[in-house]
Amino acid sequence: MKQYEKIYKYTMAGLLSIFIGGMFSINLLTPNKSFSDSENRNLELFPTFSIQNLLDKKFNTNYEKYISDQFAFRDFWISMKSDIDRTIGKKENNGVYIGKNGYLLQKFNKPEDQDVKSNIEALNDFHLANPNVQKYVMLVPTAISILENKLPNYVSHVDEVTYIDKVKKSLNKEINFIDVNPILSSKKNEYIYYKTDHHWTTKGAYYAYLELSKNMNFIPTQKESFNIKNITNSFYGSLYSKAGFRHIEPDSIELYEPKEAIKYKVEYVDENKTSNSLYEMNNIKKKDKYTVFFNGNHPLVKITTENTNAKKLLVVKDSYANALLPFLLSHFSEIHVIDLRYYNDNLNMFIQKNKIEEMLLLYNANTFFEDSSITDLSE
Structure with a gap:
């Protein structure tokens, strides 16, 4: 019996050594990747060595990140972990719930x-500083509030919505x-919301546009006046990248083009660039396909x-x-679009x-409550 135990131990030790040695060799021979398409982020590259970095323990920390990011067959292991998590009934990962019908829902903190x-x-301070400008505020609830029926049991x-209502009740009464x-x-x-991304779909944005028209007193363009074009059926968005859950059906993206x-x-x-289109169609070939709208976010765009x-x-x-702005073109002579996260000039002067x-x-709502740059309105 002891002889069999020895053989078993030696066999397992040998197999483990072969596995570790094999993975070490594969890692050495596999070229480093700078970007992960599935996670939509830059991967850690080999850290720069210096005595100071070593003493500050920065080298060790960055080296651990490098090993984790560049480990051979990383996507395979992530996919396997996803399968195991779902099998054992895990409902949330990294602030994202995996809901019914393949919906990923971002937790509201x-x-x-x-x-x-x-x-x-x-x-309110911004309103007082610009009394002659008619102001409208739209805080959009994210999917977790509207699609509660998709949440795991x-x-x-x-x-x-409680926090959105708090803003509504606290705003100056002259702000719509x-x-x-x-x-x-x-x-x-x-x-009306993507399954794998935190944004609303173009259809969701269109419904909000209809509501906006009631408040801004313009006649909205009816749905029949658009050619609705499906430009992709292979969109995996930000929540797919963030959550790590795999084997989920991708989203589609539609554009509403006026007839x-x-x-x-x-x-x-x-x-210092100009374009005759709101859309960057080449981005359909990229991971973040939502950037088809305006090629992503910019400090200042003038239409x-x-x-x-x-x-x-x-x-x-x-x-x-970004998905709602195209509906506004027929109602204004100029549309100036500012993203406070990147814009540094004085808004009152602008x-x-x-x-x-x-x-x-x-x-x-998530961004509004988390983004400190909104306080720049009052400066």
Whole structure:
């Protein structure tokens, strides 16, 4: 019996040694990758060695990250872990729930009371500094609030809509708050949020545009007036990258193109570039296909349309606005689009210089409560 135990131990030790030696050899021979498509992020490369980095323990930390990121067959191991997690009933990973029908739902983290207060005060102060500009605020609830029926069983979450309502009630009464929760809730059985990404779909943005038209007093373009074009069926978004869950069906992306074409020019001011399209179609070949809208986020974008007698609009926004902006072209002469996360100039001066008449602040609730740059409105 002892002889068999020895043989077993030696065999297992030998197999383990072969596995470790094999993986070590494969890791040495496998070229490093600088970017992970599935995770949509840059991977850690071999750290620069210096005595100072070694003493500060930075080298060791970065080297561990390097080994983790460059481990051979990394995607295979991540996929295997995903399968195991789902098999044992794991419902959440890295702040993302895996819900019903293949939906990934981003957890809403309870914001600090002071952060909520600071953002509200910034909006109210901005209003007082620009009394002649008609202002509209749209805070979009994310999928976890609208698609609660997709959440895993027995999962409770912080009520995002409660915080949105708190902003609504605390804003200066002359600021128009556009509540899109009712219309989105009424359409929750439609494809209004991506399954693998934190954004709403173009259809979801269109419904919000209809609600916006009621408040801004313009006649919206009806759905029949668009050619709805499916440009991809292989979109894996930010939540897919963040959560690590695999074997999920990809999303599709639609564009709503007016049947009666509108002439316009897009200027990416800080990059000193111009375009005759709102869309960067080459990005459909990339991992982050949502950047088909405006090629992602920019500090300042100016859209000039052929509606020379219409008003000028300023949109202060996060990336949720990118899918809604195309619907606004027929209603304004100029649309200035500012992302405060990247814009460094004084907004009050910008409004005066460009004779802005109306302003829309459009954020998803998660970003609004987490983004400290919103307080820049009051500076």
